Amino acid sequence: MDAREQHRLQRLWGERTPYAAGETWPVRVDEHYAEGVTADDVDAWFTTASLLHSNGDAMRIGVRDGRIVGVRGRDDDRVNHGRLDVKDLYGWQANLSRDRLTQPLVRRDGRLEPTDWDTAIGMVADRTKQLLADHGPGSIGFYTTGQLFAEEYWTLTTIARAGIGTHHLDGNTRLCTATAGEALKETFGSDGQPASYRDVDHAEVIALFGHNVAETQPVLWMRMLDRLAGPNPPKLLVVDPRRTKVAEQATVHLAPRSGTNLALLDALLHELLVNDWVDHDFVDAHTVGFDELRARAADWTPAWASEICDVPAEDIRAAARLLGAHTRILATVLQGVYQSHQATAAAVQVNNLVLLRGALGKPGAGVLQMNGQPTAQNTRECGANGDLPGFRNWANDEHIEQLARIWNVDPMQVPHHGPPTHAMNIFRYAETGSVRFLWISGTNLAVSLPELHRIRSILASEGLFVVVQDIFETETTAFADVVLPAATWGEKTGIFTNADRTVHLSEQAVEPPGEARSDLDIFLAYARAMDFRDKDGRPLVHWNDPESAFAAWQRASAGRPCDYTGLTYAKLREHGGIQWPCTADAPLGTERLYTDGISWASADLSESYGRDLVTGASVEEVEYRALNPDGKAVLKAAEYLPPHEIPSTDYPFQLTTGRTIFHFHTRTKTGRTPELNDQAPDVWAELNADDAAQLGVGPGTLVDICSPRGRIRAAARIVPIRRGLVFVPWHYGYWDVQGGADAAAAHDRAANELTITDWDPVSKQPLFKTAVCRVEVVR
Numbered sequence: 051m052d053a054r055e056q057h058r059l060q061r062l063w064g065e066r067t068p069y070a071a072g073e074t075w076p077v078r079v080d081e082h083y084a085e086g087v088t089a090d091d092v093d094a095w096f097t098t099a100s101l102l103h104s105n106g107d108a109m110r111i112g113v114r115d116g117r118i119v120g121v122r123g124r125d126d127d128r129v130n131h132g133r134l135d136v137k138d139l140y141g142w143q144a145n146l147s148r149d150r151l152t153q154p155l156v157r158r159d160g161r162l163e164p165t166d167w168d169t170a171i172g173m174v175a176d177r178t179k180q181l182l183a184d185h186g187p188g189s190i191g192f193y194t195t196g197q198l199f200a201e202e203y204w205t206l207t208t209i210a211r212a213g214i215g216t217h218h219l220d221g222n223t224r225l226c227t228a229t230a231g232e233a234l235k236e237t238f239g240s241d242g243q244p245a246s247y248r249d250v251d252h253a254e255v256i257a258l259f260g261h262n263v264a265e266t267q268p269v270l271w272m273r274m275l276d277r278l279a280g281p282n283p284p285k286l287l288v289v290d291p292r293r294t295k296v297a298e299q300a301t302v303h304l305a306p307r308s309g310t311n312l313a314l315l316d317a318l319l320h321e322l323l324v325n326d327w328v329d330h331d332f333v334d335a336h337t338v339g340f341d342e343l344r345a346r347a348a349d350w351t352p353a354w355a356s357e358i359c360d361v362p363a364e365d366i367r368a369a370a371r372l373l374g375a376h377t378r379i380l381a382t383v384l385q386g387v388y389q390s391h392q393a394t395a396a397a398v399q400v401n402n403l404v405l406l407r408g409a410l411g412k413p414g415a416g417v418l419q420m421n422g423q424p425t426a427q428n429t430r431e432c433g434a435n436g437d438l439p440g441f442r443n444w445a446n447d448e449h450i451e452q453l454a455r456i457w458n459v460d461p462m463q464v465p466h467h468g469p470p471t472h473a474m475n476i477f478r479y480a481e482t483g484s485v486r487f488l489w490i491s492g493t494n495l496a497v498s499l500p501e502l503h504r505i506r507s508i509l510a511s512e513g514l515f516v517v518v519q520d521i522f523e524t525e526t527t528a529f530a531d532v533v534l535p536a537a538t539w540g541e542k543t544g545i546f547t548n549a550d551r552t553v554h555l556s557e558q559a560v561e562p563p564g565e566a567r568s569d570l571d572i573f574l575a576y577a578r579a580m581d582f583r584d585k586d587g588r589p590l591v592h593w594n595d596p597e598s599a600f601a602a603w604q605r606a607s608a609g610r611p612c613d614y615t616g617l618t619y620a621k622l623r624e625h626g627g628i629q630w631p632c633t634a635d636a637p638l639g640t641e642r643l644y645t646d647g648i649s650w651a652s653a654d655l656s657e658s659y660g661r662d663l664v665t666g667a668s669v670e671e672v673e674y675r676a677l678n679p680d681g682k683a684v685l686k687a688a689e690y691l692p693p694h695e696i697p698s699t700d701y702p703f704q705l706t707t708g709r710t711i712f713h714f715h716t717r718t719k720t721g722r723t724p725e726l727n728d729q730a731p732d733v734w735a736e737l738n739a740d741d742a743a744q745l746g747v748g749p750g751t752l753v754d755i756c757s758p759r760g761r762i763r764a765a766a767r768i769v770p771i772r773r774g775l776v777f778v779p780w781h782y783g784y785w786d787v788q789g790g791a792d793a794a795a796a797h798d799r800a801a802n803e804l805t806i807t808d809w810d811p812v813s814k815q816p817l818f819k820t821a822v823c824r825v826e827v828v829r
Contacts, residue, residue: 062136062711063264063272068280071414072252075273079132082139083112083120092119097623099129099546099554101197101539102137102714104227104421105267106548108626109134111142111540111559118142118540118560127626129247129552135268137714140726142540144719145560150521151535152564162533167565167575170532174489175579177515181487182214187465191218191476191485194434195492196226196423199544199556201599202569203425203432204606205591206491207439209573212457213582213590217465218485221435222493224473225816226422229388231430231437232813233397233419235658237405237683239651240441241430242611244643245380245416246629247550250274250284252414253380255372257287259400260311260386261420264295265711267549271296285376287369289314290386291706292736292777293770302369305772306359308704309391309693309820315399316690317355318370320347322406327374329408336648337405338678339685346687358690360772378414379407385422385708390819394812395663395688402685411645418550423715425546431612432603436470436814440610441650441657444469445671448654456606458584469668472814474807481508489517491569492536496525497716497783500805500816501759502797519572522718525783536569537562543596544570545622551629551640553614555622570599611643611650611657644683652681663688666811693820695758695806697774701822703741705757707780707801708819717781733799735764736777737825742768745825752828757821760803763828776823778804 067076081089092112100107108127112120121142125132154170155162181189192210194203210219231241238244250256250273264271277284278299288300289311297303306314322328323344333340352363352370359366373379381404387396401417409415421427426435433439439456442449444466454461471479477499479485499505509516509529518530521538541562547553562568567575574591582590593599597619607614607630616632616639629639643649650656659674661667663686669677678684697704712730713720720726735755737747747753751766755776764778771777780801784794797803806821 063268063275064133066279067276069276070281071277075131075251075276077125077131079123079125080134080139081120081122087114087119089122096557096559097124098540098556099424099548099627100134100138101424102141102719103135103267104423104426104549105129105269106424106552106554106627107134107138107269108554109138113559116560118145124626129548129627130269133269133272136711136726137720140723141714141719144722145538145540147522147722149523150563150566151523151533152566153535154565155533157531162530170534171575171579174517174532174576177487178214178580185486187214187216188218188484189486190214190216191480191488193473193476193488193490193493193495194221194429196221196223196421196426196429197492198425198569199542199546199596200425200428200432200603201544201596202573203428203434204439204603205570205573205577205599207433208457208591209577209582211433211464212459213577213580215463215465217468218471218476218479219434219436220471220473220476221429222473222495222498223423223426223429223435224814225498226385227388227420227426228435228815229393229397229810229813230383230419230421232394233401236394236398236660236663236686236812237401238644238648239656239658239681240611241657242441242643243418243550244410245418245550246641247273248641249380249414249416250277252378253284254376254378254414255285255287255380257373257379257381258296259289259381259383260388260390261382261384262290262294262296262386262708263382265709266384266422267420268711285372287372291772291775302365302372304361304365304369306361307772308706308775310359310690311387311390311396312392312399312688313350313355313358313690314361314366315396315403316347316350317352317366318373319343319399319402319406320350321352321367321370322374322403323347325370325374328406329377332408333406337683337685343402343685343687346689373403373407377407377409379404379409380414381417382420383418384420386819388815389817391693391817392688392691393810393815398663398686398688405683405685411642416642421549424548427547427549427551431547431607436472437657438470439606441612442610443657443659445659445668457590458586458588459590460585474809474814474816477505477508480511480514483513486513487515489519490526491519494520494524494526494716494718494783496529497800497802498780500802500818501807502800502802503760504807519569521566524716524718524785534572535564535566536572537566541566542568542570545600547630552627553617553622553630553632554627555619570596648681648683651678651683653678655681660684661812663812664691694808695820695822697822701757701824703774703776703823703825705755705776705778705804705821705823706819707778707805710779710781713779713781715781716783721786733762733764733779733782733801734767735825736767736769736771738771738773738775739768740773742766746827747825754826754828755804755823756826757804757823759806761798762801762803763798776825780818
């Protein structure tokens with residue numbers, strides 16, 4: 051690695067380009083090429099955006115002699131103005147790894163052996179047909195990702211919902227940002243981020259709740275840093291139990307005890323209400339539920355929350371004053387809220403804070419319930435995540451009939467006798483034997499799901515037929531009956547949408563290795579083998595390439611919040627990222643939602659009638675119509691309850707897991723990128739200095755982290771983290787463990803050996819941040 055690359059890895063957020071409120075963020079173009087290659091050596095450039103986080107950094111892929119040789123940030127794109135983060139700059143090298151899957155594999159006599167595509171797809175189709183005949187559609191399950199393209203999700207949803215008729219389709223987005231969609235539905239009636247990244251350019255206050263933006267969306271943090279370095283910088287309110295790089299810049303930093311976010315937010319609402327820091331004109335015109343919220347918040351004082359959260363009451367008041375003194379407030383939310391106790395209830399209170407201040411639909415004001423993956427938004431839009439396509443409501447018969455018309459099937463073919471099955475229940479049904487077929491695409495659940503010993507047991511069940519579609523052999527492919535080699539970013543074409551609704555085109559730049567196929571081509575081959583038909587006898591899946599698949603998805607999105615009908619591949623290629631809704635009336639997209647009132651909250655249009663935020667029980671249509679006859683935003687209160695698992699004598703610490711800037715998910719790509727993996731090659735555990743001193747732990751000391759479910763071994767790091775809390779990054783599994791099969795079989799590296807099988811009652815998102823553990827020094 052040359053000196054320039056070493057400097058870049060030491061200065062992860064690059065050089066500052068300061069700018070003032072209301073100004074345009076200056077351009078700075080980042081690029082990286084293979085050794086010995088310059089931009090002049092590139093034969094052709096292809097447009098795309100980042101795959102290794104949710105920010106949607108636009109870039110171009112440089113190709114020489116049929117191989118990817120570098121990337122360059124796109125300076126004309128609204129998202130990043132040319133900037134790239136370290137995963138963008140280096141992560142493309144994983145495409146070139148020699149251990150890519152290049153041909154299908156099938157299990158024979160207990161071993162995975164190479165085969166041809168016809169045999170592999172035939173095995174999958176034959177098993178599907180047999181199970182449908184013997185056990186019905188409820189025996190078939192699909193578990194996908196947040197990293198495919200919209201065209202691929204739409205095809206998968208069509209197959210699962212209209213072809214097979216199963217309830218059991220969800221994505222690993224359930225683990226990272228299911229709460230984002232649910233919180234937006236609870237407040238605004240529909241998914242869809244109200245705000246825009248450009249609101250950073252105008253905000254007076256940026257409030258980050260459980261959002262370590264510096265490591266999860268580094269280019270967005272660059273934008274915030276440049277505002278902080280310029281004239282009239284915004285104030286930062288940061289809620290995080292760790293003193294992260296973001297917290298170091300905070301005007302007010304609140305570090306609550308894990309599992310107490312809701313109590314903290316309830317107290318902030320209390321302070322806004324008792325001090326009358328409320329935009330009453332906005333609240334009266336655009337919301338319902340204010341009187342009930344005010345009555346219920348009366349007892350949620352900073353002193354009450356201080357006892358629960360272990361945060362000084364005056365600090366809570368200071369945070370509330372910050373919000374009460376400004377109207378251009380941009381609030382962001384991510385995993386620190388979503389993967390914690392009472393996740394949806396807490397995220398909804400962030401929406402409430404924004405609504406009380408009237409901070410919606412104008413420059414510098416709004417909320418971003420962030421995503422964790424590059425195409426998580428598409429998973430939700432296309433109905434591949436446990437919702438219905440186009441943000442339709444499973445309890446609204448007219449919405450079901452719309453889908454039936456789009457697919458040209460009988461409405462009874464579209465499963466809607468209850469809510470779609472969420473991932474945690476899909477695996478429960480596999481455990482009990484009612485789900486007998488599980489197709490896993492683009493995700494490594496044998497590392498990413500909670501309580502891994504249980505997940506391994508489920509995947510190994512003799513009665514479960516497992517299909518895995520991926521680009522590498524993983525901890526999950528080890529359990530597969532059929533492995534399908536997939537193409538990845540840069541090797542296929544499609545669109546994907548980032549966390550602020552910006553749609554990008556990702557073009558195929560090179561051929562996939564060996565016999566690997568795009569996920570779209572794999573799903574199309576399966577649809578042909580199954581011979582799915584509509585009610586007129588025509589092929590149900592009637593498209594045959596990315597552009598025709600996109601046209602089919604556009605028809606499904608028409609007239610819904612996520613309307614794509616004004617977009618084309620050519621337009622995206624020319625203009626870069628464009629925000630939906632994009633229609634004939636808004637041909638270059640829509641910067642912010644709700645600039646002229648709440649659009650999708652009426653009972654006839656809404657994606658959901660809502661749920662009880664404490665129990666998760668569904669609100670019936672008649673109740674919702676009575677509550678919200680005019681389709682306004684809903685102010686919804688929720689009482690705090692303690693986590694189900696709390697520290698004890700045997701397990702005195704709380705355990706939280708999270709991400710590092712150098713890795714994405716289970717490291718299948720970033721672990722094969724030397725510049726990234728060398729910075730974080732193995733798992734570690736972060737402890738508070740006082741806790742470490744009591745345990746006799748110093749930097750680098752090997753410790754065992756033990757929970758009621760398992761044990762892992764990690765090197766200790768002593769960091770500014772609240773007392774009584776242990777942080778472990780969750781990226782690390784066993785595919786690259788040194789020492790061979792025996793070392794990997796010890797299962798002492800993955801953070802999810804420790805986590806609990808428990809989830810939020812509303813979003814059904816697992817709780818990766820509210821388990822308990824103890825720390826033992828390895829002697």
